[in-house]
Amino acid sequence: MLELKNISFKVTDGNKQVDIIQNLNLTVQSKKFVVVTGPNGSGKSTLARIIAGIEKPTEGKIFLNGEDITEKNITERANLGISFAFQQPVKFKGIKVFDLLKLAAKKKLSFANACDYLAEVGLCARDYINREVNSSLSGGELKRIEIATIIARKTKLSIFDEPEAGIDLWSFQNLIGIFESMRKNISDSSIIVISHQERILNIADEIIVIEGGKVSRQGAAEEILPQIIGTDSAVQSCKKMTREA
Amino acid sequence: MFKFDEIQKRLFAEVANLHQVPEGAYNFRVNGQLASRNNTANIEIVSKEDGSGIDIHIKPGTVNESVHIPVVLSASGLKEVVYNDFFVGENCDVVIVAGCGIDNCGVQDSQHDGVHRFFVGKNSKIKYVEKHYGSGDGAGKRILNPVTEVHLGENSTMEMEMVQIKGVDSTNRKTLANLKADAKLFVRERLMTHGVQTALSAYHVSLDGENSGADVVSRSVAKEKSFQKLDLKIIGNAPCHGHTECDSIIMDDGKILAVPSLEANHVDAALVHEAAIGKIAGDQLIKLMTLGLTEKEAEEQIINGFLT
Ligand SMILES: Nc1ncnc2c1ncn2[C@@H]1O[C@H](COP(=O)(O)OP(=O)(O)OP(=O)(O)O)[C@@H](O)[C@H]1O
Numbered sequence: 001m002l003e004l005k006n007i008s009f010k011v012t013d014g015n016k017q018v019d020i021i022q023n024l025n026l027t028v029q030s031k032k033f034v035v036v037t038g039p040n041g042s043g044k045s046t047l048a049r050i051i052a053g054i055e056k057p058t059e060g061k062i063f064l065n066g067e068d069i070t071e072k073n074i075t076e077r078a079n080l081g082i083s084f085a086f087q088q089p090v091k092f093k094g095i096k097v098f099d100l101l102k103l104a105a106k107k108k109l110s111f112a113n114a115c116d117y118l119a120e121v122g123l124c125a126r127d128y129i130n131r132e133v134n135s136s137l138s139g140g141e142l143k144r145i146e147i148a149t150i151i152a153r154k155t156k157l158s159i160f161d162e163p164e165a166g167i168d169l170w171s172f173q174n175l176i177g178i179f180e181s182m183r184k185n186i187s188d189s190s191i192i193v194i195s196h197q198e199r200i201l202n203i204a205d206e207i208i209v210i211e212g213g214k215v216s217r218q219g220a221a222e223e224i225l226p227q228i229i230g231t232d233s234a235v236q237s238c239k240k241m242t243r244e245a
Numbered sequence: 246m247f248k249f250d251e252i253q254k255r256l257f258a259e260v261a262n263l264h265q266v267p268e269g270a271y272n273f274r275v276n277g278q279l280a281s282r283n284n285t286a287n288i289e290i291v292s293k294e295d296g297s298g299i300d301i302h303i304k305p306g307t308v309n310e311s312v313h314i315p316v317v318l319s320a321s322g323l324k325e326v327v328y329n330d331f332f333v334g335e336n337c338d339v340v341i342v343a344g345c346g347i348d349n350c351g352v353q354d355s356q357h358d359g360v361h362r363f364f365v366g367k368n369s370k371i372k373y374v375e376k377h378y379g380s381g382d383g384a385g386k387r388i389l390n391p392v393t394e395v396h397l398g399e400n401s402t403m404e405m406e407m408v409q410i411k412g413v414d415s416t417n418r419k420t421l422a423n424l425k426a427d428a429k430l431f432v433r434e435r436l437m438t439h440g441v442q443t444a445l446s447a448y449h450v451s452l453d454g455e456n457s458g459a460d461v462v463s464r465s466v467a468k469e470k471s472f473q474k475l476d477l478k479i480i481g482n483a484p485c486h487g488h489t490e491c492d493s494i495i496m497d498d499g500k501i502l503a504v505p506s507l508e509a510n511h512v513d514a515a516l517v518h519e520a521a522i523g524k525i526a527g528d529q530l531i532k533l534m535t536l537g538l539t540e541k542e543a544e545e546q547i548i549n550g551f552l553t
Pocket residue numbers: 011020038039040041042043044045046047087
């Protein structure tokens with residue numbers, strides 16, 4: 001279980017203070033698949049970065065399974081069981097897909113297991129396992145590798161930041177399948193997905209809407225989804241595609 | 246047969262990845278002396294008459310063979326200049342492994358200046374691997390100043406892998422190449438310096454023949470108080486393609502000077518250079534830390550990857 005208590009995140013822009021996140025309270029129970037949505041720039045990625053320990057909140061406390069982790073660094077949180085798939089995957093020089101999966105799995109990873117993780121995200125392992133994680137891979141391929149590293153970690157809490165961004169419509173169907181099966185096999189872990197996609201919101205147990213750095217709505221998916229459908233917080237995939245085209 | 250001690254064996258393993266006597270032709274040099282040599286039907290190694298080095302003759306049409314010529318220095322205070330000349334016939338396809346390891350536990354400097362010259366015949370393909378390595382905690386310096394000269398005949402190809410990752414206090418590397426028509430040169434250089442080491446590496450590649458091409462890529466990491474100067478020059482004298490890339494990671498109080506330069510003397514010479522120096526990208530460190538690595542472990546992984 002993850003609890004955020006009264007989290008604020010302020011930055012100084014020139015000589016004025018900007019509130020990115022304001023007094024945010026949030027609880028994510030175990031066994032729950034939670035989707036976080038909200039307009040662009042509302043603070044969703046910042047919130048995820050605060051949970052992963054990449055940003056330090058200016059105020060407030062974070063608890064993981066009852067333990068105060070506010071002062072823990074990124075590595076410690078990762079080892080306590082937090083995984084975070086970036087909105088923009090990081091590129092490397094000379095580090096291969098297999099290397100990254102090995103680092104993620106934190107143990108000896110057989111070639112066959114690594115291939116299974118890639119297959120789960122719809123990549124033909126043979127074609128990718130020895131590729132470098134650099135700009136020779138497309139945005140969508142990098143995104144899927146990013147998701148595969150999180151699957152390989154098998155942690156109690158996984159956060160995915162806009163996993164569908166940059167993935168084509170056909171692959172999007174597969175992606176939905178990945179998240180549906182994650183939900184089915186959730187056992188006692190928790191999954192947080194940041195997304196605007198109706199198809200992903202449909203899988204949610206719970207939906208959280210962030211606006212202007214605050215939680216504006218939160219509740220069971222059946223309750224929240226009808227309120228936001230058709231807004232920017234819940235776009236249908238084809239609508240978004242045409243809009244972005 | 247010469248008996249290698251443990252230090253010498255370790256140096257051979259480091260520089261030539263040799264854990265046993267290799268197949269094919271070889272020439273092992275230890276502390277300034279010939280230790281062991283093997284010739285094959287197609288590859289003949291002979292000592293120069295004045296004792297200044299060796300000539301390696303590779304017969305035309307020699308394929309799938311290798312030559313190992315590693316050098317180790319394990320006594321303190323040795324200084325040597327060695328000339329190794331390779332005469333490669335036409336239509337060959339061979340692998341050449343050189344490299345020098347110095348272990349210096351003493352107070353005097355040890356220095357090996359190897360001059361390698363390659364005369365490559367038409368249509369031949371060479372893969373050249375050269376690794377430099379230093380160890381030992383004596384106050385004496387480990388110094389390596391290799392000069393590599395490459396003359397590529399028509400339609401020949403040379404792929405060079407030059408690695409110096411550890412323990413060499415001072416190095417001044419010079420690589421000169423000239424290419425005839427359709428010849429191709431690929432260079433992958435990997436350098437890492439630490440402590441107060443200095444490394445100078447200069448390339449001077451002349452693309453003289455029509456449709457010749459060179460791709461010279463140097464990646465380096467300068468740690469602690471070390472200094473590097475990378476000087477990559479390509480000259481296009483004919484219709485040709487040349488590319489140099491010099492990509493460096495700077496850490497701690499390191500200093501790096503990158504001096505890429507291009508000279509075109511023909512209207513159809515297409516030359517490109519790229520140079521970048523920067524510290525390890527913060528988002529790369531963060532990503533690996535979110536996988537549970539410490540900052541130091543993340544740094545090691547990033548550098549290892551970068552230098553492979
Ligand atoms: N360290 C920072 N310094 C200054 N501004 C920041 C910083 N971090 C985030 N911001 C700003 O905070 C706001 C929220 O950013 P964030 O990336 O969290 O939004 P988001 O909800 O994820 O948006 P999107 O849907 O576009 O991904 C943005 O206006 C962003 O520019």
